[in-house]
Amino acid sequence: MILAVSALKGGPGKTTFAVNIAAGLALRLAGRTPRPRVLLVDLDPQAHAAYWALGKSRGDPLHIEGDDLSAHLLGAAQGSPLEVIRQAAFPPSANLDVVLVRPQGMAQAERVLTADLADGIYALEEYLEPIRSAYAAVVVDTPPSAGAMTLNALVAAEGVLIPMELTKMGVDGLRETLAVVDKIRKRHNPDLRIIGIAPNRCDFRRSETNEIYRLMQQQYQDLVLLPVSERAQIAYASSLRQDIFTHLGRAQDQAVVEMGRVVAAVARRMGLQ
Numbered sequence: 001m002i003l004a005v006s007a008l009k010g011g012p013g014k015t016t017f018a019v020n021i022a023a024g025l026a027l028r029l030a031g032r033t034p035r036p037r038v039l040l041v042d043l044d045p046q047a048h049a050a051y052w053a054l055g056k057s058r059g060d061p062l063h064i065e066g067d068d069l070s071a072h073l074l075g076a077a078q079g080s081p082l083e084v085i086r087q088a089a090f091p092p093s094a095n096l097d098v099v100l101v102r103p104q105g106m107a108q109a110e111r112v113l114t115a116d117l118a119d120g121i122y123a124l125e126e127y128l129e130p131i132r133s134a135y136a137a138v139v140v141d142t143p144p145s146a147g148a149m150t151l152n153a154l155v156a157a158e159g160v161l162i163p164m165e166l167t168k169m170g171v172d173g174l175r176e177t178l179a180v181v182d183k184i185r186k187r188h189n190p191d192l193r194i195i196g197i198a199p200n201r202c203d204f205r206r207s208e209t210n211e212i213y214r215l216m217q218q219q220y221q222d223l224v225l226l227p228v229s230e231r232a233q234i235a236y237a238s239s240l241r242q243d244i245f246t247h248l249g250r251a252q253d254q255a256v257v258e259m260g261r262v263v264a265a266v267a268r269r270m271g272l273q
Contacts, residue, residue, distance in 0.1 A: 001270045002128065002138040003195060004157035008180065009173025010144040012163040013200040013228075015049045016238060017262070018042075018141035021161070022053070023091045023243035024263030025137050025272065030093035036136035040088065040098045041069070043124065043149040045107040049141040053098040055089030055241045062102075070105030073123040073152075074112055081131045090246040097135075106149075113148035121188065124152040137272060146180045154184040159195040159270060166199050166212040166227070195269045198262055199227040225265050231255040 005018040022040040029036040042050035051058050068084055071077040077084075088096040113120030124140070132138060140157065142150040154160060162177050164170040174197065185192045197220055203209050204227075216224045228234075233255040237247035248256050267273060 001136075001159060001272070002132065002140065002157040003266065003270060004140045004142060004150075004153040004160045005163065006142045006150055006153060006160055006177060006181075007163050007173055008144060008146055008150075008176045009164075009169060011201075012165045012170060012173070014144065014163050015044070015052070015141050016234060017161065017163045017198060017200065018049050018139055019052050019238075020234075020243050020245070020259050021263055021266055022137075022139040023088075023096055024245055024260065025139070025267060026096040027091050027093055027245055028263065028267055029136055029272065030091075030095055035093070035095050037095045037097055037134065039085070039131075039135045039138045040096065041124070041128075041138060041140045042099065042101055043106070043153055044141055044143040045103055045110055045149070046143075047101050047103045047106060050098055050101045052238065052241055053088040053090075053096070054086065057241065062100075064100050064102060068102045068105050069099045069127070070102060070109040072127045073109045075123075081127055082134075085131075090242050092246060110143075110148050113152065117148060117151070120148055121151050121155050125156040128156055137270060146176075150180070151184065154181060154192060155188045157189070158191055159193055161195045161198055161266060163198045163200045165201050166209045166216070168208075168212075171212060171216075194223055195266055196225040196262075197223050198225045201230045202227040203230055226258070226261045228258045228262060229254070231258070234259070 007014045022038050026038040040053050067077040084100045085097050088098045140153045142153045164174045234244050237244045244259050
């Protein structure tokens with residue numbers, strides 16, 4: 001199943017969710033034989049998720065010989081879609097892969113696909129079609145805008161996870177995201193469904209946070225997942241270029257518990273139990 005992680009407002013920790021959910025799913029599936037694999041695809045031209053999954057910081061050199069994802073999206077690649085996929089640096093189960101990207105190439109691809117959106121909206125779906133059967137799950141990180149890359153992800157995906165902050169701006173971003181999802185469902189992808197709304201960076205010491213969380217539960221009911229609080233360990237794991245589960249192992253740290261609950265809910269709703 002292809003899962004898009006999308007939010008049309010910056011700040012809700014979209015990339016953090018994409019990386020940790022991809023790693024968490026890989027860990028949950030690792031005990032099966034043959035060991036299922038999970039693929040992480042980064043459509044954000046900033047490429048933070050791809051660099052993170054490769055254990056590198058954004059400023060580190062990333063040596064790519066030949067094509068990257070952008071060449072495939074533009075139909076200019078010479079080789080197989082599998083040739084731009086590498087094993088991620090984590091988790092220790094070693095069943096997470098990541099697609100190689102060049103930030104400049106992805107920025108150019110977004111411009112080209114935007115200029116020809118009628119056909120360009122299917123570029124990711126066409127790239128994934130011959131390889132998706134090799135993966136139990138594909139997790140796609142998207143830019144914080146309703147541009148060509150985000151639309152590609154929603155057209156290709158069967159499910160979408162929407163991270164949000166429990167603030168007024170977060171609610172506005174959620175509504176914008178839901179409107180785009182609804183439009184894609186009506187025009188291009190009727191099978192697209194919302195896997196969940198994921199409150200993140202929550203500080204329940206604030207009355208606004210509690211009130212918005214209650215309103216979200218009343219309006220969206222079971223779509224609202226259990227919240228992830230503002231946790232220093234999650235940010236620290238990111239700075240180490242690790243997922244939270246690899247960083248803390250089996251420790252029952254609250255960050256592991258909360259992110260683990262989200263992964264479990266996503267797995268269940270994706271049919272990966």
